[in-house]
């Protein structure tokens with residue numbers, strides 16, 4: 235199973251743990267709700283540093 239990296243906190247996590255969010259036509263995955271909410275609050279901040 236593929237490991238992914240959370241773009242908010244930098245932790246890696248498995249597909250079974252992911253929290254998905256549709257942003258600008260593409261699905262992004264986060265390791266938990268807190269990180270997803272941080273991204274939703276300021277998506278540009280995280281997209282620019284990625």
Ligand SMILES: [Zn+2]
Nearest residue numbers: 240243265269
């Ligand atoms: Zn995270």
